[in-house]
C-alpha cells in the first residue's frame with residue numbers, strides 16, 4: 105500500500121431490513137436498532153421514545169437496553185429514564201478510525217512536512233509486533249539516499265518511527281515485540297540491548313520525539329514522533345529522514361519543530377489534546393529551567409510524569425476546575441479539558457490573578473452573565489486575569505506555537521458587530537450571546553464563559569498576548585490590568601506626553617494607571633487614595649505627587665500643585681460615591697475623565713459643572729483595541745515594575761484562602777495570584 109488517498113472513504117451503510125424472515129437474529133437486530141435510534145436522537149433519548157421509534161414494547165426495549173448497558177454500549181442519561189451512547193462505543197469506533205482514517209487524515213501533514221523539510225517523510229503503524237510503513241513521500245533533493253523502506257517489519261527498535269511508538273507502549277508489550285522480532289543489529293549503531301533500549305525510550309518520552317542516528321541505515325538520521333487518538337493511545341508515528349551530510353544541528357532542529365507541529369495537529373484532529381499536554385508540560389519545564397536556571401517541576405508534574413512512564417499515557421482529558429454553586433460557594437470539581445476549535449488554542453493555565461470583579465461575581469453574580477442570566481449553579485468557572493502556556497492548537501492556527509507563553513485578554517468579541525469591527529470588542533453588541541440559538545460566538549473569560557480558576561482554558565487567538573521568557577508568571581497576569589489602564593488613556597486621547605494626569609484610587613488598575621501614564625510621558629502625575637502604603641507604591645511606580653484624601657482635600661491639593669488650573673486627564677479608579685464630582689473639579693476646562701471603576705450605587709453628579717466646563721466623560725470597559733499588547737511592550741521593556749502590586753501567591757487548591765486574602769486585604773494584599781502548577785503552600789512575596 106503506497107498511497108493512503110486510494111483507500112475508500114469510510115461510508116455509513118444503510119440500515120438493513122429487519123425481521124425474523126430475514127434470517128437474522130431478532131434480538132441483535134433490535135439492539136443495533138436501539139443504538140441507531142439513540143445516535144439519531146443526537147446521543148440521548150428517553151426509553152419511551154426509543155421504544156416508540158423501534159416499534160417495541162417498553163419492557164422489551166428496557167430488557168435490551170439493560171444488556172447494552174452491561175456492555176457499556178449504552179449508559180443512563182441525565183434526564184429521568186433516558187439513555188445515552190456508552191463509552192464503550194469509542195472502543196470499536198477508535199479501531200475503525202485507526203484502520204480507515206489514519207492514512208487519509210495524515211496525508212496532508214505528510215505532504216506539508218515534505219514541503220517544509222524537503223526530506224523523505226513516512227507514516228508507520230504497528231500491526232501486531234510488526235512495524236509497517238503505510239505512507240511515504242520521497243525527498244525533494246536531487247541527491248537522495250536509500251532510507252531502507254523494505255525490511256522494516258522487525259526494525260521497530262532501530263528506527264525513529266518504531267521508537268516513537270515503542271516509547272509509549274506498556275513494558276510488557278515492548279518485551280513481547282522484542283521477544284517476537286529480536287533486536288537485529290542493522291548497523292554498528294543499532295541498540296541491541298533491551299536495557300539500553302528502555303533507557304533510550306525513557307528519553308524519547310521525555311523529549312517527545314525519537315531519533316535514530318544511523319541505527320537502521322548507515323548515512324541516515326531520522327526523527328520520529330507519535331500520533332495519538334481521542335483516547336490518548338498511540339496509533340502510529342511520522343518520521344522525517346535526512347542524510348548525514350545534510351543533517352546539521354539547524355536542519356535537524358527545523359525538522360523537529362515541523363514534525364512536532366504536524367504530529368500534534370494530527371493528534372488534535374484525531375481528538376487527542378492529552379497527547380500534547382504531557383509532552384509540553386515536560387518540555388516547558390525544561391525550557392524554563394534553561395532560561396531561568398530554576399527548577400520549576402512541581403509535585404503534581406512529577407507524579408504526572410511518573411504515571412506517564414508507567415502506563416504509557418495518563419488521563420489528561422480531565423482537569424481540576426473551581427465551579428461556582430450558590431453565591432460565595434466554590435467547589436473544586438473535575439471538568440473535561442476543552443478542545444480548541446478554529447482560531448482557538450488550548451492554554452494550560454500557569455497563573456491567575458484575583459480581581460475585585462471576581463469577588464463581585466462570586467458574591468453577587470453580575471457583571472458575569474451565563475446563558476443570559478446569573479452565573480450561579482451553571483457549572484461556571486470564574487477567574488479572568490490568567491496567563492499560561494499553549495499546549496494545543498485548533499485547526500488552521502499558525503499564529504502561535506505549542507509551548508509559547510501567553511497572557512490572555514478577557515474579551516473576544518463576536519467579531520461581526522459594529523463595535524467589534526471598530527476594535528471595541530469589549531463593547532461587543534453581542535455581549536453574552538454565546539449559547540443556544542443566539543450563539544454569536546462572543547466570549548469573555550470568567551464573565552460569559554469559563555474562566556481561569558482551572559488548569560486549562562480554550563482561548564481565541566485574538567485574545568492572546570505573547571509574553572517574553574524573562575517575565576515571571578505573576579507579572580504576566582498583570583499585563584491585562586496594565587492593558588485596562590492603557591485602554592483608558594488611549595480612549596482619552598492617547599497623546600499623554602507632557603499632559604497632567606490624576607489617578608484616583610490606588611487599586612491595581614489605579615497603580616498601573618500611574619505607571620502607564622508616566623511611561624507615556626505624562627507630567628505631572630498625581631495619585632489620590634486613603635492608604636499611605638499604597639500611595640508609596642504609586643510613588644515607586646512614577647507618581648510625582650501622592651495625596652492622602654484623609655489628610656487633605658484632593659481637589660484643592662491637585663489644583664494647587666498644578667498651577668491652580670486643574671489637570672488635563674483624570675482616571676477614576678476608586679468607585680467612591682463623590683468620585684465623579686471630585687474628578688470634574690480636578691479637571692481643567694476641556695479636560696477629560698475616564699471612569700474605570702464599577703461603583704456599587706448610582707451617584708449624584710453635578711452635570712451643570714461638567715457642561716459649563718466642556719468636560720468629557722468616558723466610560724471604559726476592560727481592555728479594547730489591543731491595549732494589552734502596548735502594555736506588554738512597556739513591561740517587556742521594563743518601563744515600570746508591575747510586580748510591585750503583586751503581594752501574595754497561593755496554589756490553585758487554596759483558592760478560597762486566596763480570595764479571602766484579596767477580599768479582606770489580609771497583610772495589605774493588593775494583587776493575589778494563584779498558581780495552578782505551584783506547590784500547595786503559601787508563598788509570600790511582600791512588595792518592598
Ligand SMILES: [Zn+2]
Nearest residue numbers: 459460461489
Ligand atoms: Zn479584572
Ligand SMILES: [Zn+2]
Nearest residue numbers: 518521524532
Ligand atoms: Zn461584537
